[in-house]
Amino acid sequence: xxxxxxxxxxxxxxxxxxxxxxxxxxxxxxxxxxxxxxxxxxxxxxxxxxxxxxxxxxxxxxxxxxxxxxxxxxxxxxxxxxxxxxxxxxxxxxxxxxxxxxxxxxxxxxxxxxxxxxxxxxxxxxxxxxxxxxxxxxxxxxxxxxxxxxxxxxxxxxxxxxxxxxxxxxxxxxxxxxxxxxxxxxxxxxxxxxxxxxxxxxxxxxxxxxxxxxxxxxxxxxxxxxxxxxxxxxxxxxxxxxxxxxxxxxxxxxxxxxxxxxxxxxxxxxxxxxxxxxxxxxxxxxxxxxxxxxxxxxxxxxxxxxxxxxxxxxxxxxxxxxxxxxxxxxxxxxxxxxxxxxxxxxxx
Numbered sequence: 610x611x612x613x614x615x616x617x618x619x620x621x622x623x624x625x626x627x628x629x630x631x632x633x634x635x636x637x638x639x640x641x642x643x644x645x646x647x648x649x650x651x652x653x654x655x656x657x658x659x660x661x662x663x664x665x666x667x668x669x670x671x672x673x674x675x676x677x678x679x680x681x682x683x684x685x686x687x688x689x690x691x692x693x694x695x696x697x698x699x700x701x702x703x704x705x706x707x708x709x710x711x712x713x714x715x716x717x718x719x720x721x722x723x724x725x726x727x728x729x730x731x732x733x734x735x736x737x738x739x740x741x742x743x744x745x746x747x748x749x750x751x752x753x754x755x756x757x758x759x760x761x762x763x764x765x766x767x768x769x770x771x772x773x774x775x776x777x778x779x780x781x782x783x784x785x786x787x788x789x790x791x792x793x794x795x796x797x798x799x800x801x802x803x804x805x806x807x808x809x810x811x812x813x814x815x816x817x818x819x820x821x822x823x824x825x826x827x828x829x830x831x832x833x834x835x836x837x838x839x840x841x842x843x844x845x846x847x848x849x850x851x852x853x854x855x856x857x858x859x860x861x862x863x864x865x866x867x868x869x870x871x872x873x874x875x876x877x878x879x880x881x882x883x884x885x886x887x888x889x890x891x892x893x894x895x896x897x898x899x900x901x902x903x904x905x906x907x908x909x910x911x912x913x914x915x916x917x918x919x920x921x922x923x924x925x926x927x928x929x930x931x932x933x934x935x936x937x938x939x940x941x942x943x944x945x946x947x948x949x950x951x952x953x954x955x956x957x
Contacts, residue, residue: 659707659911666908667888674905679719681894682708683910686723689954690730690738690764691947698737700913705745707911717907720898721746722891723755723772729763729785729954731947732840739847742771752897756890757781757880762868762955766879767844770851773897775880776890777871783879785955786848787866788840790833794821840951854878868955 663671664683684704688695708718721742729735746753755761755772762785769775777783800807809817817823849857855878864877871883882889892902900906947954 659703659913661712662910662912664908664910666906667891667902674907676712676715676717678717678905678907679898679900680713680717680907680909681720681722681891681898681900682713682718683722683724683908684742685910686725686727686738686761686765686768688727689947690727690768691734691950691952692730696727696730696734698734698741701738701741703913704911705741713909716749718749718751719900720751720894721753722894723753723769725755725757725761725765725769726759727762727765728760728956729765729767730952731764732788732951732953735764735767735953736843736847739768739771742768746771746773752894754890754894754897756885756887757783757871758887760868760955763787763866764953767847767953770847772851774882774893775852776882776885776893777874777880778886779871779884781871781874781880781883782868783871783874784864784868785866785953786844786860786864787953788837788844788951789954789956790837790949790951836951840953844953852878866955 663673665671682704684701686696691697693699707713709716723742742753745751753772755769755775757765757769757775757777758781759778760782761769761775761777762782766784766786807823809823845857845860849855849860859877869877869879871880874880875883882893891908895902895906
């Protein structure tokens, strides 16, 4: 009896075709779901929504109380400011807008607690978030306090300047008033030795400024230095306005972009209360907002969420873009999302 054996090529081809049609079916199903989602969704609907989370109160209770009870909104400034996946001005705006809706409607939010653990981030997002909080505070007449539980450096300090008072934990790190962009590298000599040439086509004077594949011209970074000087001046103005006990001359000439532990930060005027606990900061905020701790109140936070389908419809998903990006990250750098941007960032 003759046994016919299928060639390896035919077997591999059959497996490939089977996998291809399975993936094609999945993609077609996704398109149908996406079309249905976009058809029934309002074109004016916000892409980012928030979900309300009840936080433990001073008694460690998370009971849902009456909608007539006052609420304290905690906003977490955690991680790198400007990271579109975690913390940017769009997500903070969504939080502030939604704090007037749903279970928080009827002017329930009587105070805001900013909870900091950040090394800072982009100039743009730090400034936008600062101004959003400042505008909210002035419009709705609510006190805003800050609590540093870890780090409040650079862009974090910028945002904290919108707070009426700043409390710092015993292990808090504060400061780093400064601006950074880069580092820039130059590979011109190296690629020349390897026999490699690089050419960038541009139009406009200094369009390829700081190009790493050619020799840098004298004073090529002059315009960047001017921008950094402008952003630094603005940073100093914002911080010394929000922190009136912080000397502008000492900040520029002595403290610089250094960071300090809580006690020193209090002496210099960066914070109001050092070696504080979260509970003490919350108690002080409630007293300022005239919220009775013995009566029902709610401590809440709003967490922005981005859904897969909304990303697909809006074009933010890699599938919608038709490509999947692969990145090689060296070391434990957490600031890759804001690279090559002007930043109020502490990155030793």
